[in-house]
Amino acid sequence: LISRLRAVELLGTMQGGYNVGTLVELLSGDDAELKASAAHQLKHTLLVFDAFHDVVELYNGGNEAAKEVLESWAAAEWFTSKPDIPEKITVTVFKVTGETNTDDLSPAQDAWSRPDVPLHALAMLKNERDGIVPELDGEIGPLGQIDELLQKGHPLAYVGDVVGTGSSRKSATNSVLWFMGEDIPYVPNMKTGGVCIGGKIAPIFFNTMEDSGALPIEMDVSDLNTGDVVDIFPYEGEVVDRACDEVIATFELKTNVLLDEVRAGGRIPLIIGRGITSKARVALGRDASVADTFNLPIAPTDTPKGYSLAQKMVGKACGVDGVPPGQYCEPTMTTVGSQDTTGPMTRDELKSLACLGFSADLVMQSFCHTAAYPKPVDVVTHHTLPDFIQTRGGVSLRPGDGIIHSWLNRMLVPDTVGTGGDSHTRFPLGVSFPAGSGLVAFAAATGVFPLDMPESVLVRFTGTMQPGITLRDLVQAIPYTAIQNGLLTIEKKGKKNVFSGRVLEIEGLPDLKCEQAFELSDASAERSAAGCTIKLNKEPVIEYLQSNVVMLKWMISEGYGDPRTLERRIARMEDWLANPHLMEADDNAEYAEIIEINMDEIKEPILALPNDPDASALLSEVAGDKIDEVFIGSCMTNIGHFRAAGKLLADNKSATLPTRLWVSPPTKMDAAQLSEEGYYSTFGTAGARMEMPGCSLCMGNQARVEPGCTVVSTSTRNFPNRLGQGSNVYLASAELAAIASIEGKLPTVDEYMSYMSNVNATAADTYRYLNFDELPEFVEASDKVEISDEMREAAKKLSIL
Numbered sequence: 001l002i003s004r005l006r007a008v009e010l011l012g013t014m015q016g017g018y019n020v021g022t023l024v025e026l027l028s029g030d031d032a033e034l035k036a037s038a039a040h041q042l043k044h045t046l047l048v049f050d051a052f053h054d055v056v057e058l059y060n061g062g063n064e065a066a067k068e069v070l071e072s073w074a075a076a077e078w079f080t081s082k083p084d085i086p087e088k089i090t091v092t093v094f095k096v097t098g099e100t101n102t103d104d105l106s107p108a109q110d111a112w113s114r115p116d117v118p119l120h121a122l123a124m125l126k127n128e129r130d131g132i133v134p135e136l137d138g139e140i141g142p143l144g145q146i147d148e149l150l151q152k153g154h155p156l157a158y159v160g161d162v163v164g165t166g167s168s169r170k171s172a173t174n175s176v177l178w179f180m181g182e183d184i185p186y187v188p189n190m191k192t193g194g195v196c197i198g199g200k201i202a203p204i205f206f207n208t209m210e211d212s213g214a215l216p217i218e219m220d221v222s223d224l225n226t227g228d229v230v231d232i233f234p235y236e237g238e239v240v241d242r243a244c245d246e247v248i249a250t251f252e253l254k255t256n257v258l259l260d261e262v263r264a265g266g267r268i269p270l271i272i273g274r275g276i277t278s279k280a281r282v283a284l285g286r287d288a289s290v291a292d293t294f295n296l297p298i299a300p301t302d303t304p305k306g307y308s309l310a311q312k313m314v315g316k317a318c319g320v321d322g323v324p325p326g327q328y329c330e331p332t333m334t335t336v337g338s339q340d341t342t343g344p345m346t347r348d349e350l351k352s353l354a355c356l357g358f359s360a361d362l363v364m365q366s367f368c369h370t371a372a373y374p375k376p377v378d379v380v381t382h383h384t385l386p387d388f389i390q391t392r393g394g395v396s397l398r399p400g401d402g403i404i405h406s407w408l409n410r411m412l413v414p415d416t417v418g419t420g421g422d423s424h425t426r427f428p429l430g431v432s433f434p435a436g437s438g439l440v441a442f443a444a445a446t447g448v449f450p451l452d453m454p455e456s457v458l459v460r461f462t463g464t465m466q467p468g469i470t471l472r473d474l475v476q477a478i479p480y481t482a483i484q485n486g487l488l489t490i491e492k493k494g495k496k497n498v499f500s501g502r503v504l505e506i507e508g509l510p511d512l513k514c515e516q517a518f519e520l521s522d523a524s525a526e527r528s529a530a531g532c533t534i535k536l537n538k539e540p541v542i543e544y545l546q547s548n549v550v551m552l553k554w555m556i557s558e559g560y561g562d563p564r565t566l567e568r569r570i571a572r573m574e575d576w577l578a579n580p581h582l583m584e585a586d587d588n589a590e591y592a593e594i595i596e597i598n599m600d601e602i603k604e605p606i607l608a609l610p611n612d613p614d615a616s617a618l619l620s621e622v623a624g625d626k627i628d629e630v631f632i633g634s635c636m637t638n639i640g641h642f643r644a645a646g647k648l649l650a651d652n653k654s655a656t657l658p659t660r661l662w663v664s665p666p667t668k669m670d671a672a673q674l675s676e677e678g679y680y681s682t683f684g685t686a687g688a689r690m691e692m693p694g695c696s697l698c699m700g701n702q703a704r705v706e707p708g709c710t711v712v713s714t715s716t717r718n719f720p721n722r723l724g725q726g727s728n729v730y731l732a733s734a735e736l737a738a739i740a741s742i743e744g745k746l747p748t749v750d751e752y753m754s755y756m757s758n759v760n761a762t763a764a765d766t767y768r769y770l771n772f773d774e775l776p777e778f779v780e781a782s783d784k785v786e787i788s789d790e791m792r793e794a795a796k797k798l799s800i801l
């Protein structure tokens with residue numbers, strides 16, 4: 001047994017949440033010793049949420065212990081009692097040359113073990129590559145190499161030419177820190193701190209590192225090699241090689257707040273703690289400013305002449321006209337998404353934030369990444385996560401429903417801001433800033449999101465889309481043109497990427513349907529952009545929302561929860577539909593770069609080459625390459641793609657395909673409609689392998705293509721080993737993919753155009769989208785759903801955000 005005093009001390013080791021009520025209660029108890037101990041513990045507890053007001057109430061009633069706590073919070077002792085960042089940090093370099101994407105650090109096939117950080121970390125860098133020797137190739141990473149480097153007596157720093165591209169998964173950060181970070185007292189199986197140095201660090205990965213308390217530094221890494229022992233001088237911005245005592249690189253920290261974040265144990269504790277310090281000062285009758293203690297974000301001195309679309313949307317979510325690039329802000333989060341391979345981590349982060357109810361207006365959970373071939377651990381998640389989300393007021397989909405984005409996009413309110421724990425959370429309406437699970441949990445729990453407003457790059461399409469050209473070709477035209485303009489390079493060493501960390505803003509295609517617009521915004525993830533906006537006309541948005549209102553009402557009738565959240569969202573959409581208005585960029589908005597793409601000049605398909613989504617080529621440059629397998633699916637597809645593929649396959653008179661064809665519609669509604677229209681019969685006759693609606697091959701953690709084969713895929717990204725071990729993957733349109741499946745090779749442009757003539761002739765029938773307000777089954781169900789006055793009132797209040 002432990003003493004009462006020890007019990008209080010142990011309560012204080014929890015970061016917040018369920019312990020807070022008891023500690024606050026003890027402040028007004030009779031036992032002086034326990035009272036003093038509870039006060040001591042509360043001084044260093046930040047996740048107190050509403051209990052802050054209970055402490056203030058006690059203070060106002062003359063409680064001395066409560067006063068002591070408030071004084072400590074006001075003095076920021078939770079921060080100042082932590083050691084300052086040292087002048088010099090000595091590390092041993094662990095260098096991974098080329099590009100490290102998050103799949104290398106947290107492989108998709110090992111997604112099931114992500115919540116168990118030490119176990120999952122075993123898979124970090126499990127595939128052999130330049131300078132990396134895995135313990136067991138394809139299964140266990142370079143543990144021996146890491147151990148050997150640690151023998152030098154210093155912590156390791158992760159160093160790479162390009163680090164952290166790809167997904168937003170925090171598990172990638174967790175794995176790096178497991179080997180290179182520091183223990184957190186009383187928190188098992190998690191680490192904080194650590195140093196990550198990259199010639200380029202992908203923005204989401206950079207943020208996730210910040211959230212974890214690590215020190216990410218961008219600088220030239222050419223003179224850093226595995227095994228080097230170097231001194232990092234964070235204040236001076238220098239790296240000195242101990243072997244020769246020479247400065248081998250210089251750097252500037254990305255923000256003036258970064259070292260405070262490291263000292264506080266991460267960006268999230270810093271934001272929450274700064275808020276408590278400020279509020280405590282006010283409660284004690286002092287000035288709210290905390291500038292004497294913290295380095296606060298510096299507001300940009302130049303205010304732009306006009307605002308871009310993204311800057312206006314974020315401005316609206318902050319209650320101002322616009323937010324200039326470089327400005328720190330905390331926009332209201334209207335919509336937050338969570339998928340199932342990062343969901344269990346988000347759940348754990350929500351628990352550690354002691355979140356019992358979401359403040360974000362709509363939080364949605366999907367099961368698209370694991371539903372098709374679940375492992376036992378996934379099945380447990382399928383059974384438990386829906387309740388966890390719904391009891392906090394969130395909306396939960398069900399296994400088999402389909403891909404997160406194909407659903408979440410249908411819940412969006414125009415011109416609002418959101419986030420999600422999937423790097424492809426890229427709203428076609430409004431703007432989203434995808435993030436790691438820590439930040440997503442923070443956004444869901446608090447309803448706001450810390451953001452340094454990024455600069456914007458404008459991509460302006462002009463001219464007319466040419467026959468046979470698909471939207472997917474326009475998606476690939478963006479990196480293709482950027483490469484030609486010298487704004488993007490494929491070479492990882494000294495990589496140039498004009499989009500990295502910026503908002504990609506697209507104009508010139510205003511009549512796209514929202515489903516089509518998502519193809520463009522979705523692919524902004526592959527550009528490493530922070531977010532994306534698409535300028536659309538009102539008409540397609542009205543059409544989309546009218547359809548979505550019916551879909552959401554149908555969801556309520558089908559028993560999806562939380563029904564109040566769905567009701568409130570419907571009311572909000574109807575509110576917008578009653579007076580439809582879309583924001584527009586100012587004419588004098590400023591962009592870091594403007595890229596013009598003339599569609600008149602795009603006369604043949606553009607593909608992404610194996611195995612880099614940026615590497616782009618015209619079909620004529622790669623025609624004839626033999627293709628073994630074809631995948632038509634992922635969030636880059638919608639029902640029109642499957643009709644087009646079906647028509648091409650139906651026209652094929654040869655008995656069997658020379659390729660293995662995989663088909664996976666994005667949602668169960670798409671699958672049902674395609675089945676009703678006879679396309680499933682066509683796919684079946686062609687010998688296609690039909691997969692459950694969901695991410696399917698795209699994620700690479702479910703079924704996979706044969707090792708070493710060559711693939712044409714409609715999925716989002718083609719990083720090495722993602723679809724199959726050693727596979728070579730072209731990314732292309734569903735139309736080109738279907739033709740490749742028939743031909744067993746990439747067709748010539750003439751062959752392609754000849755196949756496409758039939759698709760072009762029946763385009764109006766092919767490219768129809770799922771308008772639920774025109775489908776009797778959905779209309780009938782939705783007619784029975786009433787929206788309460790209470791939810792209409794709540795929606796009206798929220799509509800100003």
Ligand code: SF4
Nearest residue numbers: 634635695698699716
């Ligand atoms: S389809 Fe692919 S890119 Fe889209 S959400 Fe699923 S795994 Fe991510």
